[in-house]
Amino acid sequence: DARVTQTPRDKVTEMGQEVTMRCQPILGHNTVFWYRQTMMQGLELLAYFRNRAPLDDSGMPKDRFSAEMPDATLATLKIQPSEPRDSAVYFCASGLEAGIRDTQYFGPGTRLTVL
Amino acid sequence: GENVEQHPSTLSVQEGDSAVIKCTYSDSASNYFPWYKQELGKGPQLIIDIRSNVGEKKDQRIAVTLNKTAKHFSLHITETQPEDSAVYFCAAIEGNAGKSTFGDGTTLTVKP
Numbered sequence: 001d002a003r004v005t006q007t008p009r010d011k012v013t014e015m016g017q018e019v020t021m022r023c024q025p026i027l028g029h030n031t032v033f034w035y036r037q038t039m040m041q042g043l044e045l046l047a048y049f050r051n052r053a054p055l056d057d058s059g060m061p062k063d064r065f066s067a068e069m070p071d072a073t074l075a076t077l078k079i080q081p082s083e084p085r086d087s088a089v090y091f092c093a094s095g096l097e098a099g100i101r102d103t104q105y106f107g108p109g110t111r112l113t114v115l
Numbered sequence: 116g117e118n119v120e121q122h123p124s125t126l127s128v129q130e131g132d133s134a135v136i137k138c139t140y141s142d143s144a145s146n147y148f149p150w151y152k153q154e155l156g157k158g159p160q161l162i163i164d165i166r167s168n169v170g171e172k173k174d175q176r177i178a179v180t181l182n183k184t185a186k187h188f189s190l191h192i193t194e195t196q197p198e199d200s201a202v203y204f205c206a207a208i209e210g211n212a213g214k215s216t217f218g219d220g221t222t223l224t225v226k227p
Contacts, residue, residue: 004158033215042217042218042219042220043159043204043217043220045214045215045216045217048214056214091158091159093158103149103161103164104149104161104215105161106151106158106159106160107158108157108158109157109158
């Protein structure tokens, strides 16, 4: 049963600290998405990659957030320095972009709390 | 950019009744419309989707309809069960770029 995995599942940190969240997309998928979910803003698209290349990161605060795909099996989202307003659940999703197949499969999320 | 509006924000039905959730979108370039179900503490899970060349799709108790002219699409759940209780999200995706915009979600409660 292929699934998107995310680590850590929960992270509590203090303001100013660096946070790195990791995602392993489903093997063979070539698109990766990062979302942030809060009660106030709902599900927001932060960035997404196709074939490891960033396609759009317009939803991401550039001064403190960065997203990368070091290889096809790992995507990372980094926040440095973290702030209390970054507290949210961060989801990674992967998909197989093959013309008509655009379905995104979500991971279980990383719950981030910045004190 | 794309804007997706979803209604209602909360919906409570009696077990066995039908539930309907509606979404509208603004960008005519959007051509793929998935619906996700999110249970507490979990990530959204795809339950059904529809593409812009199709008007209706059904999968057992779940159906989705799409009106491209009016730019709206709806999720229909028949014979609701308590395990259908969750938050449901619609989304509109521009297939070529893959950029997705989600609705704000509908909290569905099915009372036994």
